Amino acid sequence: MVPPPTQSPLEAPLQMLLQASATPGSSPDPGTSPSAATDTSSPPPPDGSPWPPNGSWPVGRGRGLGGGEGVSPWDIALCAAGTVMAFENALVLAVLCCTPSLRAPTFMLIGSLALADLLAGVGLVANFVARCVMDPVSDAVALCLAGLLLSAFSASACSLLAITVDRYLSLYSALTYQAERTLPFTCGLLAALWLTCLGIGALPAMGWHCLDAPATCSVLSPLTKDQAAGLSVSYLFLFSFILHLYLQICRVAFRHAQQIAVQRHIVNNAGSPMPSAFCLVSGTRKGVSTLSLVLATFAFCWVPLAVYAMVADPTYPQVYTYYLALPAACHSAINPVVYGFRNPEIRRSLNVAYTTYLRSLFSRPRAATSNV
Structure with a gap:
């Protein structure tokens, strides 16, 4: 019987070096096979799709800049x-x-709209800061931010409705509404x-949320x-009501304008009423x-977000x-331009403050040089 060949003390290290050279980019680990040492790829998604379920890759393997949810470019x-x-x-x-x-x-209604949009902007900035600072964002902070945004956007929409109703009544019943x-x-x-909008914003903190389910x-x-669908229906109803009021305002x-043009034509039979009528029609068109x-x-x-919130699925x-x-x-960034900066009196006050x-x-420098 032939005895088994004996290994020299240098043969084992040589074999390990040969295995390492045969699999570049991997380092041998005692107790693991070469195939296990070289397999560094991440497992595929459970559904077999190469794309992540939320449509965007997480930062740092699911951990964003400051929280478990992460911060995306959209944030x-x-x-x-x-x-x-x-x-x-x-x-x-x-x-x-x-x-003064x-x-x-009328300007108080515009101020209410500006305050609501200001709170909406603060809520968006606070949401971004919370995602960056907290790891992860706690449920209490998430509910408070959701309530702030819900109150702000609800107050903005209701202020738009109030401005529309004010314009309609001031035009439809000008004599009585101006006194009332x-x-x-x-x-x-x-x-x-x-108060109504703040009550709506307090609903998430009072259990109107899906964090438990x-x-x-x-x-x-x-x-x-169901809650998102209810809010979407409310916004669509509000838009329909505003659209109806604006159509009535145009009518x-x-x-x-036609009645005033006819009256001026009757009064000024000797003159030419065409310029005044033309000015009225052009102002109405504006x-x-x-x-x-x-x-x-x-x-x-x-409208697109409201419709999408009704029909979309969280997947x-x-x-x-x-x-x-x-x-x-x-x-909310367009509202100050349409309702604020386009108003002649607000624009005049801005010009006075700027000048x-x-x-x-x-x-100041002239006063300082004159004293010297």
Whole structure:
């Protein structure tokens, strides 16, 4: 019987080096096979799809910049939109508060809209900061932020409705409504509006959420599917009512313009009434174009998200929700331009404040040099 060959002390290290050279990029580990040492690929998704379930790859294997949910470029875009919203609406509120002549009921409604959009911008920025700082975002903070955004956007939509009703009544019953639209009446209306919207925002903290049952969540988490559908129906009903009022405003405006043109034609038989009638028609057309701009922006920004929230499933890619939520957030950045900066009195107050600031800025060095 032939005895087995004996290994020298150098043969075992040589064999390990040969195995390492045969599998580049891997290091041998005692107790593991070469195939296990070289298999560094991550397991595929459970459904076999090469794409992640939420439509965007997580940062750092599921951990974002500061929390388990992570921060995507869409969150950065929403934060930037919130910053612009907060700045624009804060500027409108500052002008309304610092100008005593802008205390009429109409400007109070515009101030309510600016305050709601300002809170919406603050909520978007706070949501981004919470995602960056907290690891992960706690349920209490998530519910508070959801309540803030829900209250702000609800107050913004209700303020738009109040402005529309105010314009309709001031045109439809101009003689009686101007006497009834007092400052206390407007303050009471705004108080009821904000109490209702704050109550809506408090619903998530009172159990109106899906954190305890994630299977019932909607694309607008932490709201459930039924809750998101109810809010969507409310927004669509509100848009339909605003559309109906604006159509009535256009009808009444054209009728008044025709009546005034006919009266001027009867009074000025000897003259030429065409220029005055032309001015009335052109002014009416300008007002209709402004109303069309208001309706188009509201429909483009909010209607797609409302419809998507009713029919979408939480398994849909999250990027679809971001696509539709960003225009809805940007609507609060368009409101100060349409309702605030386009108003002649607000624009005049801004120009006065700007020129006063420039005069004070350039007068200080002259005063200092004259004293020297």
